[in-house]
Amino acid sequence: MMTKPKVIWLQGASCNGNSHAFFNYPYLKTLLQAFDFLYHPLLPSPLPLASIVNDYSITCDILIFEGSVDAKFNRAGLSSDTLLQRFDGRAKTIIAAGTCASFGGIFSENDQNTSGILYRHEQPLNKPLISQSDVINLPGCPVHPHNLATILLALKANQPIPLDTMHRPKEIYAHTVHQGCSRSEYFEWKVDAKSFGHKEGCLFYEQGCRAPMTHGNCNLVLWNEVNSKPRAGIPCFGCTDPKFPNFSFFHTPKNMSIPAEIPLDVSKRAYLTISGIAKTFSIPRLKKRLLDD
Amino acid sequence: MIKRLIEQIEGEAILTFETKEERITDVTIDFPHFRGIESILQGRPARDALVISPRVCGICSHSHLMASVRALEDLLHHHGVHIALSDKAKTIREITLYCELIQNHLKWFYLTLAPKLAKLTQTEPPAYLAMHRAVTQITGVIATFAGQWPHTSYAIPGGIASDPTPLEVMQADTLLCSVIDFFEERMIQESLESILALTHDEKLFTLGGDLPDMLRLLEREGLDKLGQSYGRFIVLGSHSLFSPAKLSTEISHSVDFNHVTEKTTPRYGQETFAKNVRFNGEFYETGPLARALVRQEPLIHQMFQSNRDTISTRITARVYEIALLLHACRQRIASLDLNEPSYIEPECSWQTLSGQGVGIVEAPRGSLIHTITLEHGTIQASQIITPTQWNLGNATPQEPGVAQKAMLGLSDTEVAEFVFRTFDICSICTTH
Amino acid sequence: MRRSKESKKIDIIKTALRLFSKRGFYTTTIPEIAKAMSMSAGNFYNYFSSKEKLAEEIIRYISEYLATKIRTINESPHLSTKEKIREIVHIYFQIAIEEPEMLDFFLRIYLSNREIYKERCQGITCIMAFVTELMIFFDDGVQKGDLRNQNFFSAFGLFMGYLGGMVFLNGEAILPEPLESYEESITENIYRALKNDDQA
Ligand code: SF4
Numbered sequence: 053m054m055t056k057p058k059v060i061w062l063q064g065a066s067c068n069g070n071s072h073a074f075f076n077y078p079y080l081k082t083l084l085q086a087f088d089f090l091y092h093p094l095l096p097s098p099l100p101l102a103s104i105v106n107d108y109s110i111t112c113d114i115l116i117f118e119g120s121v122d123a124k125f126n127r128a129g130l131s132s133d134t135l136l137q138r139f140d141g142r143a144k145t146i147i148a149a150g151t152c153a154s155f156g157g158i159f160s161e162n163d164q165n166t167s168g169i170l171y172r173h174e175q176p177l178n179k180p181l182i183s184q185s186d187v188i189n190l191p192g193c194p195v196h197p198h199n200l201a202t203i204l205l206a207l208k209a210n211q212p213i214p215l216d217t218m219h220r221p222k223e224i225y226a227h228t229v230h231q232g233c234s235r236s237e238y239f240e241w242k243v244d245a246k247s248f249g250h251k252e253g254c255l256f257y258e259q260g261c262r263a264p265m266t267h268g269n270c271n272l273v274l275w276n277e278v279n280s281k282p283r284a285g286i287p288c289f290g291c292t293d294p295k296f297p298n299f300s301f302f303h304t305p306k307n308m309s310i311p312a313e314i315p316l317d318v319s320k321r322a323y324l325t326i327s328g329i330a331k332t333f334s335i336p337r338l339k340k341r342l343l344d345d
Numbered sequence: 346m347i348k349r350l351i352e353q354i355e356g357e358a359i360l361t362f363e364t365k366e367e368r369i370t371d372v373t374i375d376f377p378h379f380r381g382i383e384s385i386l387q388g389r390p391a392r393d394a395l396v397i398s399p400r401v402c403g404i405c406s407h408s409h410l411m412a413s414v415r416a417l418e419d420l421l422h423h424h425g426v427h428i429a430l431s432d433k434a435k436t437i438r439e440i441t442l443y444c445e446l447i448q449n450h451l452k453w454f455y456l457t458l459a460p461k462l463a464k465l466t467q468t469e470p471p472a473y474l475a476m477h478r479a480v481t482q483i484t485g486v487i488a489t490f491a492g493q494w495p496h497t498s499y500a501i502p503g504g505i506a507s508d509p510t511p512l513e514v515m516q517a518d519t520l521l522c523s524v525i526d527f528f529e530e531r532m533i534q535e536s537l538e539s540i541l542a543l544t545h546d547e548k549l550f551t552l553g554g555d556l557p558d559m560l561r562l563l564e565r566e567g568l569d570k571l572g573q574s575y576g577r578f579i580v581l582g583s584h585s586l587f588s589p590a591k592l593s594t595e596i597s598h599s600v601d602f603n604h605v606t607e608k609t610t611p612r613y614g615q616e617t618f619a620k621n622v623r624f625n626g627e628f629y630e631t632g633p634l635a636r637a638l639v640r641q642e643p644l645i646h647q648m649f650q651s652n653r654d655t656i657s658t659r660i661t662a663r664v665y666e667i668a669l670l671l672h673a674c675r676q677r678i679a680s681l682d683l684n685e686p687s688y689i690e691p692e693c694s695w696q697t698l699s700g701q702g703v704g705i706v707e708a709p710r711g712s713l714i715h716t717i718t719l720e721h722g723t724i725q726a727s728q729i730i731t732p733t734q735w736n737l738g739n740a741t742p743q744e745p746g747v748a749q750k751a752m753l754g755l756s757d758t759e760v761a762e763f764v765f766r767t768f769d770i771c772s773i774c775t776t777h
Numbered sequence: 778m779r780r781s782k783e784s785k786k787i788d789i790i791k792t793a794l795r796l797f798s799k800r801g802f803y804t805t806t807i808p809e810i811a812k813a814m815s816m817s818a819g820n821f822y823n824y825f826s827s828k829e830k831l832a833e834e835i836i837r838y839i840s841e842y843l844a845t846k847i848r849t850i851n852e853s854p855h856l857s858t859k860e861k862i863r864e865i866v867h868i869y870f871q872i873a874i875e876e877p878e879m880l881d882f883f884l885r886i887y888l889s890n891r892e893i894y895k896e897r898c899q900g901i902t903c904i905m906a907f908v909t910e911l912m913i914f915f916d917d918g919v920q921k922g923d924l925r926n927q928n929f930f931s932a933f934g935l936f937m938g939y940l941g942g943m944v945f946l947n948g949e950a951i952l953p954e955p956l957e958s959y960e961e962s963i964t965e966n967i968y969r970a971l972k973n974d975d976q977a
Contacts, residue, residue, distance in 0.1 A: 065380050066403075066773075067380075067400050067401060067402050067403045067406070067773055068355055068356065068402065068403035068404060068773055069400065069402075069403030069406065069495050069496055070403070071403060072403040072404055072495050073403070073495060075452075075477065075480060075481075076480070076481050076484050076494070077481075078478075078481050080474070080477055081474050081477070093352070093353065094353065094452070094456055095353075095456065095473075096353070096456070096460045096470070096473075097353070100350075100352065101350065101352050101357075102350060124379075125377075125379075125380075126377045127357065128350060128357070129350075158382075158385060158397065158400050159380045159381075159385075161385045162380070162381040162384055162385055163381075193400065193496060194403065194495060194496060247688060247690055248501055248503070248504070248505075248506045248687070248688040248690075249434075249504055249505060249506060249507070249508055249686060249687030249688030250508050250687075251508040251510065270493075275488050275492065275493035275494075276481070276484050276485045276487070276488030276493060276494055277481075277485060277488075278485050278488050278489050278516070279488045279489060279491075279492050279493060280492060280493065281492035281493055281497070281498075281499075282492075283492065284488075284490070284491060284492030284493075284497075284499060284506065284507040285492075285499070285505075285506035285507045285508055285687075286491075286492045286497065286498055286499050286506045286507070289396050289498070291496075297393075297396065297397065300389070300390045300393060301390075301392060301393050301395070301396045301498075302392045302395070302501070306926070307915065307916040307918075307919035307920055307926055308912070308915040308916060308919055308924070308926060308927060308928065308929040308932055309928055309929035309930070310912050310915065310916045310929060312916075312920070320913060320916065321909055321910075321913060324909045324912045324913065325905050325906065325909045328901060328905045328908055328909060328912075329901075329902050329905050331900070332899045332900030332901060332902050333899055333900075343510065
């Protein structure tokens with residue numbers, strides 16, 4: 053019988069959003085049975101936080117860290133950088149759960165010294181906080197519960213998890229968020245959403261959807277098992293991106309009607325050619341409301 | 346002096362007790378978790394608030410979204426821009442907000458309160474995994490309309506971004522029914538209608554379910570009558586179920602928001618990031634108990650008459666509110682007219698807008714206020730006053746805050762911590 | 778084999794352009810074009826299945842031709858936005874002088890006889906290569922802060938409409954001076970009309 057890997061979940065400067073998102077995981081019971089959770093901020097845990105952080109004899113296989121690292125921010129009386137560093141080498145693998153832990157996220161806006169575990173936005177930290185444990189970044193504001201759960205299970209199964217250059221599992225972050233959107237046909241034919249509040253039309257041209265420029269799988273693995281933001285008419289804000297939240301949301305910046313940013317790794321010339329042509333065709337099926345006759 | 350670290354709440358809190366002759370004479374509540382959301386908003390375009398504000402707090406992100414969208418709509422309104430919300434958009438916003446309250450109350454009961462009480466009384470807490478399923482379903486209802494939970498930004502000035510179809514609404518209704526099944530089977534074993542028709546807690550005590558079980562346990566352990574505070578209540582948000590009112594000796598429906606003040610009371614020279622909030626210079630309790638009392642819900646009114654604002658009244662009010670909200674959500678889902686527009690674009694240019702707007706909503710823990718000031722479309726200042734600042738603000742032993750007062754005079758700091766938890770603590774919101 | 782078919786096609790296009798500009802599009806017949814190419818009409822159809830197909834290929838050819846030239850300008854990082862305008866004006870007028878039948882076809886046939894193109898070239902499909910290069914030019918100018926951010930077609934119309942108008946006036950022999958002598962003032966006018974006034 054396989055022994056249950058020990059998991060500890062700690063927090064830096066955080067909104068608890070990753071903990072709550074994780075709590076939406078439908079198969080939580082199965083997951084909790086597969087692991088030995090020594091500490092989770094929401095769930096009843098066998099040990100108090102103070103023992104977890106101060107008792108060096110407590111080790112774990114996986115440390116899940118949520119929130120950004122901010123020296124001014126204390127948990128159980130320890131600053132979050134100290135807290136994190138106490139687990140360097142004491143945890144085999146450290147999972148950065150969410151964009152804050154991965155890249156600094158929203159709370160790094162206030163302070164140059166607030167960062168993720170390995171990065172501040174796209175920049176690797178000058179003085180690395182972690183050098184002995186493996187770090188896996190799972191950005192997202194919040195992280196998708198399925199992504200976190202499957203990575204935990206893959207670690208337990210000793211499955212290789214190929215990472216990209218920013219320590220993100222390729223299998224999750226090689227896609228762009230655009231992939232799988234229910235509006236993708238409108239993207240193909242350049243039919244923009246006429247306004248918010250419509251099932252029809254793509255949000256890339258006017259409403260500021262960043263999905264084609266953002267790595268993630270929100271439209272492939274649905275949120276709360278039912279939906280995604282773009283499907284529900286909300287532009288993707290690029291919350292998995294290292295630069296999040298450096299954008300002005302809800303509108304597409306344009307240069308002379310041309311989107312300032314275009315899908316990742318597509319040349320502007322190629323994009324403009326294809327989209328100019330696609331736009332020329334007026335496709336009645338895509339122009340009308342879906343449920344109209 | 347006894348220090349206690351309070352965990353398994355939203356964030357963490359530190360309670361420092363002073364005792365004399367085995368009675369608590371003073372308690373300081375510290376929330377060490379300042380993240381500075383208000384200054385992150387500064388200098389950003391107006392609608393960025395709809396993406397940044399929800400990140401104040403993972404458990405009530407949608408309430409923060411609603412407060413921000415209302416603040417922007419209020420600002421537009423002052424600017425002479427007509428804001429026309431369709432009934433559909435208004436109703437869907439209400440449904441998703443109520444669902445957020447429900448998920449919060451469920452987690453509070455099974456994760457914040459029950460395990461602590463079990464430890465205190467050396468009993469087995471009710472299992473939380475059935476509740477977990479209900480939470481995934483109620484957040485599924487939110488996501489059906491709002492794309493995801495937590496951290497949606499689907500409410501925008503002028504309406505909502507989504508355009509739900511009849512089948513999606515049906516799916517949301519089914520999820521809701523499943524949560525109602527959970528509530529009737531596990532929390533109070535009675536039909537929602539009968540629960541809402543209760544007029545006396547005598548009947549409640551005869552019923553099965555995790556709430557009646559908890560009330561019986563509290564009574565048996567002699568804990569039920571603890572935790573009394575000022576008995577003053579305030580509700581500031583306007584919704585289909587709630588409207589602004591305050592109650593000290595009697596209910597008054599005229600509450601002027603301008604009498605709300607926020608300030609820090611420095612104690613022992615130590616800085617705390619939680620500023621306390623008063624109305625007309627006095628502390629008021631906000632949240633489910635306040636809402637039930639100003640709505641004059643018969644059961645809660647009777648319990649308040651008999652037991653005042655003790656923990657049994659406070660706990661019942663919050664669980665009772667789940668029933669009230671579930672019932673309201675079903676009614677509202679049935680009333681939706683999907684042919685109405687989701688969004689009516691306000692005629693304004695976001696780049697040039699200046700002015701100030703206030704948005705108030707009833708969040709899980711009570712009244713939440715966002716104030717946003719714009720200059721030429723850019724956020725100059727934003728102020729957030731959270732419900733927990735009303736309930737958990739620090740003040741002096743002579744004039745303690747609401748939760749402080751509820752803990753004074755108790756002999757056991759473990760019990761005091763339990764009393765503290767009945768207020769539903771969110772250190773994350775408090776300091777934001 | 779392929780290559781020679783392609784180059785033959787281009788020869789046909791060039792010949793057709795000359796004939797169209799001399800005798801008019803509608804009055805010029807396929808046998809006439811074939812004859813000018815010293816080929817049989819039957820053989821001509823191996824290259825273009827119809828006169829409409831020929832018209833489509835011609836406009837694509839012109840679009841590509843202009844696009845290639847503008848692309849070279851777009852990809853010259855040392856040129857300022859204003860210098861790029863000057864270069865675009867220059868090559869446009871140069872084509873008008875050296876290969877007048879090309880712009881002639883564009884202005885007189887493509888733009889004025891849209892019914893020929895309705896089926897084959899919806900909207901700007903067949904001149905996309907050319908339009909794309911202008912998009913790239915505008916996008917770059919706005920990104921650099923040189924050009925005012927405005928609607929693409931307002932800017933495109935101003936630029937190309939102006940040049941087309943001048944070429945037309947020149948073709949009608951209305952201009953008192955040679956076309957190239959207007960390059961500098963036209964460049965200045967276009968630049969002033971499009972430039973970003975908030976520029977530091
Ligand atoms: S709305 Fe966004 S995610 Fe959906 S198709 Fe358009 S660009 Fe892609």
